[in-house]
Amino acid sequence: MSTTTNYILPLSSPPPLSPHVALLPSAGMGHLTPILLLAAMLASHNCHVTLITAQPPLSTAKSTHISTFLISHPTINTLNFHIIPYTPPDPTTTDPFFVQYEAMNRSVHLLSPLLSSTSPPLSTIISDIGACAGACHVADDLGLPHYILSTTSARFTSFVSHLPSLIQPHTTSINIAETRDQNQILIPGLAPFETSTIPPPFLIPNHIFTNTVVSSSLALRKAKGILINTFHAFEHETLEAVNGGKLNPDLPPFLPIGPLEPHGLEVADSRPLLWLDQQPPKSVVFVSFGNRTALLKEQITELGKGLEGSGYKFLWVLKSKIVDKEDIGEVEELVGDSFIQRTKDRGVVVKGWVDQEKILTHPSIGCFISHCGWNSVVEAVARGVPMLAWPQIGDQKVNAGVVETVGIGVWDKGWGWLGEKVVKGEEIAEKVTTVMTDSKLRENARKLREEAKGAVKVGGSCDKVLREIISNLQH
Missing domain, CATH: 3.40.50.2000 (Glycogen Phosphorylase B;)
Structure with missing residues (x-):
């Protein structure tokens, strides 16, 4: 007597969908460059990427670099973001980059309807730190996680995160007199900051730069994570202090993803x-x-x-x-x-x-x-x-x-x-x-270069961080 066994094959799970990431850079090449490098890295990991470009651009270099980058990365989409012109009330504010930061943050309400209709639907918004105050509101409107790409060191990012607690009421400038030692600013878990190293606008009441950075600082705390172009061997003390909760337990993790790898597409004099x-x-x-x-x-x-x-x-x-x-x-x-x-x-x-x-x-x-x-x-x-x-x-x-x-x-x-x-x-x-x-400087630089190579190689510390971020966006 023979019997027949019926096997029911389990349904295979569909492969996870590729996340769709919108990237928002603020003013200046120093903010654009890391965003482009991150865009290229995300695209190489099969992410859908949309680059949000503020119009009109502040510099010729910025528009030229974006155009060249997009030609060589045809899978990356762009979304033009037409910002409302802004004239600061203080006529002595002449730095065009500070004005552009403020104009972008004041215009950010225009982004939500543009991004809500993208296809495929967005998985996250990543803004650089100069645009994060407005981008966090857009992310909230759309119900999306918000990551911030810091365009500075982990150490200065940690200072920015602590800035609101240093500000005098009604003046938006740092009250050095209340820091106990006027030559140093003490922040929990970190080596002291010399007062002479703090940007002078932070000491000027109601300066537009300070207002922008304080807004960014408050937005940092609402982010899912803060991506930084650094690696553990370079800034291990700061990374360990922040991610160990010594600085501010409410601060999201600092995620080292550097050194960001070059895309090799500079529009440059050879x-x-x-x-x-x-x-x-x-x-x-x-x-x-x-x-x-x-x-x-x-x-x-x-x-x-x-x-x-x-x-x-x-x-x-x-x-x-x-x-x-x-x-x-x-x-x-x-x-x-x-x-x-x-x-x-x-x-x-x-x-x-x-x-x-x-x-x-x-x-x-x-x-x-x-x-x-x-x-x-x-x-x-x-x-x-x-x-x-x-x-x-x-x-x-x-x-x-x-x-x-x-x-x-x-x-x-x-x-x-x-x-x-x-x-x-x-x-x-x-x-x-x-x-x-100085042979010691040269040897130290050589050793740190090797650490940097190890961080970004497949399986390295920064490579793992980036892959984990992408994996989290697929769920």
């Missing part, structure tokens, strides 16, 4: 790279103060003297205006024809956009004179280049402190903020020589 190909290894000092810093004419002159006096070869990226649309002066007008002639055999001065990632990767680079914008810091760390830190504005002194603490750079705190002091060429030459000849 001539500096051709010149670098002709130089010996570790022989060139690279000088760049980012896209937001325009040095005074007197400081440009002294920097030229310092580079010339150091005796080292140099590649100097020069900027004379904050917004690139206005930066029309010629190199010779800024540094002088005689300087160009005297240094033509060992130095190159350029204006315009260069591929900083490729320059820092080049074997001829031995030192990076940097303003310590966080993107620049991480790019140098990922490539093992020691730094001469010369912070100018904003978060850059705190970032310079991170560089100094891990032993990969030199920072002279007496050089002050942008425009406070004209640093003489002799001082600059001395510091350049220190960085170029």
Whole structure:
């Protein structure tokens, strides 16, 4: 007698849907660059990605980079966000980036109806820290989790998260008199912050920058997580303090996802790279103060003297205006024809956009004179280049402190903020020589570069964090 057994095959579970992520950058290339790098990473992990682009763009560089990026990433969609023009009530507020931050946050109510009709439906909104105050309201309207991409160090992000508790009532400026030690600001779980490293606008009552950052700080606490372009070996003390609840138990986790990997699509002048190909290894000092810093004419002159006096070869990226649309002066007008002639055999001065990632990767680079914008810091760390830190504005002194603490750079705190002091060429030459000849700095930079490589490789700490975020969005 035979029997027949009927097997009922279990229904297979459908594969998880790819999450749809909307990314909102705020003003400035320093905020756009990490958002684009994150967009490329998410797309490479099979996420649907929509890039929200504020219109009109603040700079030519920003619109050009977005266009080039989208051509090479055809799967990434864009959504134009037409912001309402904003005129600050204080006529002394002239920084166009601060004004743009405020205009975006005031216009953010226009985003909800635009995003509600996207297909497939959104899984999350990720905004950078400059746009997070408005983006958190949009996320609430749409019932979506909100992640924030911090465009600065974990250390400065932790300061921002604590800022509301430092502010005097009715003035929105930090009350240094109540910090017990006027030279330091104490925040639970963290090494003290020197008062001299805090952005000066934080000490000015009712400054538009401080108002924006306080709003961002309050939004941080509502986020699902705070993504940061850093890694554990670089900022382990801050990451452990925050994620261990020492700073503020209500603060969402800091999620290190760096170093964000380059997409290799810079719209840039290639001539500096051709010149670098002709130089010996570790022989060139690279000088760049980012896209937001325009040095005074007197400081440009002294920097030229310092580079010339150091005796080292140099590649100097020069900027004379904050917004690139206005930066029309010629190199010779800024540094002088005689300087160009005297240094033509060992130095190159350029204006315009260069591929900083490729320059820092080049074997001829031995030192990076940097303003310590966080993107620049991480790019140098990922490539093992020691730094001469010369912070100018904003978060850059705190970032310079991170560089100094891990032993990969030199920072002279007496050089002050942008425009406070004209640093003489002799001082600059001395510091350049220190960085170029310090074998310990170079070895520390090499070791940190290896740690950075390990963090982003498949199975590395930052790779795991990104995969976990994506997995959570699939449920």
